[in-house]
Amino acid sequence: MQALTPSQDAGIFLGEVSKTFGNGSQNVLALHKATLEVRRGRFASLVGPSGCGKSTLLYILGGFESASSGVVQALGKPVTGPGIDRGVVFQEYALFPWLTVAQNIAYGIKSKGASRDEVSDTIQRYLKLMHLEGFGARYPRELSGGMRQRVALARTFAYQPDILLLDEPFGALDSQTRELMQDELLRMWQSSGMTVLMVTHDLHEAAYLSDDIYVMSKRPGQIVAHYASTIDHTLEREQIMLSPEFTELHNRVWLSVREQVKASLSASGAQA
Numbered sequence: 001m002q003a004l005t006p007s008q009d010a011g012i013f014l015g016e017v018s019k020t021f022g023n024g025s026q027n028v029l030a031l032h033k034a035t036l037e038v039r040r041g042r043f044a045s046l047v048g049p050s051g052c053g054k055s056t057l058l059y060i061l062g063g064f065e066s067a068s069s070g071v072v073q074a075l076g077k078p079v080t081g082p083g084i085d086r087g088v089v090f091q092e093y094a095l096f097p098w099l100t101v102a103q104n105i106a107y108g109i110k111s112k113g114a115s116r117d118e119v120s121d122t123i124q125r126y127l128k129l130m131h132l133e134g135f136g137a138r139y140p141r142e143l144s145g146g147m148r149q150r151v152a153l154a155r156t157f158a159y160q161p162d163i164l165l166l167d168e169p170f171g172a173l174d175s176q177t178r179e180l181m182q183d184e185l186l187r188m189w190q191s192s193g194m195t196v197l198m199v200t201h202d203l204h205e206a207a208y209l210s211d212d213i214y215v216m217s218k219r220p221g222q223i224v225a226h227y228a229s230t231i232d233h234t235l236e237r238e239q240i241m242l243s244p245e246f247t248e249l250h251n252r253v254w255l256s257v258r259e260q261v262k263a264s265l266s267a268s269g270a271q272a
């Protein structure tokens with residue numbers, strides 16, 4: 001792959017993307033020539049040290065931040081701003097505070113022109129799926145952090161975007177709910193053919209869900225390693241988690257991330 005040229009079946013493409021925040025003396029170089037390609041229909045995870053630029057990369061793909069330089073494409077088209085083709089679940093699970101839970105869930109499919117019946121069916125389906133029955137008429141401020149996160153997931157899952165960008169989407173959930181949501185995401189991805197890029201700190205989660213795992217260096221972030229999974233995602237969770245393929249993938253990624261985190265900690269120590 002050429003650093004600036006995506007292949008034909010690229011779902012997500014970043015070619016030598018750099019990003020500097022601020023102006024003048026307070027500049028922060030968040031990304032430096034980050035190159036990443038996720039083929040259409042693949043499930044990819046992005047892992048790396050805290051502060052290395054993972055969220056920045058995701059927001060650039062979402063069109064909420066612009067790159068300082070480099071090529072950014074979604075399904076072969078340049079990213080120039082947010083779009084309904086890309087669904088983003090933010091790290092802070094931003095909901096519309098002036099809309100109820102049901103209205104938040106319906107937002108995306110309404111924008112796509114769904115009928116009244118479709119909207120109402122989707123709301124019921126996702127309230128049930130996300131264990132939020134009885135909360136449809138509540139506002140986000142009345143919910144716990146984990147419940148808000150489930151509404152944010154429901155809102156994005158409900159309209160099935162071509163590209164799904166997730167920033168630590170299960171961070172606020174207890175481990176059991178987290179497993180349920182992971183399996184729901186897996187089912188949705190398998191039945192829809194969408195391209196997924198998920199940022200996570202949980203390497204078991206990355207190894208369980210992904211076709212491809214990309215490791216980022218310490219800031220300024222670059223992609224420094226890629227691990228392709230050989231796991232059959234149609235198997236049951238227990239079979240996957242207990243398989244030698246899972247253990248090997250997890251351990252390889254763990255060692256790689258560990259190296260980057262160590263480099264990141266010694267760099268911040270040197271600065272102190």
Ligand SMILES: Nc1ncnc2c1ncn2[C@@H]1O[C@H](COP(=O)(O)OP(=O)(O)OP(=O)(O)O)[C@@H](O)[C@H]1O
Binds near residue numbers: 022030049056057091
């Ligand atoms: N809007 C902004 N203005 C200025 N600096 C920013 C902004 N957003 C991010 N940064 C800086 O860019 C760097 C990368 O931040 P980013 O949020 O992308 O990291 P991350 O890898 O997602 O970290 P974490 O794993 O902790 O979520 C950090 O040094 C951060 O301070």
Ligand SMILES: [Mg+2]
Binds near residue numbers: 054055091167
């Ligand atoms: Mg982040």
